[in-house]
Amino acid sequence: MWSANTILEGRIALNLEEFLENIISFGRNHPLTALIVAVAFLLLILRRPKFILSLFLLALILSIIIYSIMDTASSAKKVKQKLIQKSEEGVK
Numbered sequence: 001m002w003s004a005n006t007i008l009e010g011r012i013a014l015n016l017e018e019f020l021e022n023i024i025s026f027g028r029n030h031p032l033t034a035l036i037v038a039v040a041f042l043l044l045i046l047r048r049p050k051f052i053l054s055l056f057l058l059a060l061i062l063s064i065i066i067y068s069i070m071d072t073a074s075s076a077k078k079v080k081q082k083l084i085q086k087s088e089e090g091v092k
Contacts, residue, residue, distance in 0.1 A: 027034035045052050
């Protein structure tokens with residue numbers, strides 16, 4: 001799972017495989033909780049499909065925005081580190 005250190009260091013699991021592994025691991029470690037969440041999710045889908053679809057759309061849009069911000073920030077951090085290394089090499 002994610003911790004404050006991994007978030008601060010920029011090592012958040014952004015790929016789908018790690019995300020699914022975390023969900024499966026949670027389901028295996030906490031089967032009762034996973035079953036309750038799954039049943040609640042299915043009931044929400046059956047009772048209010050339009051609301052759930054709009055929530056998924058909102059979550060998708062927010063995750064795309066957050067991903068693009070983090071991607072931009074990480075690439076900017078790499079460029080900054082390269083510039084610092086070049087300036088240190090130039091001073092020596």
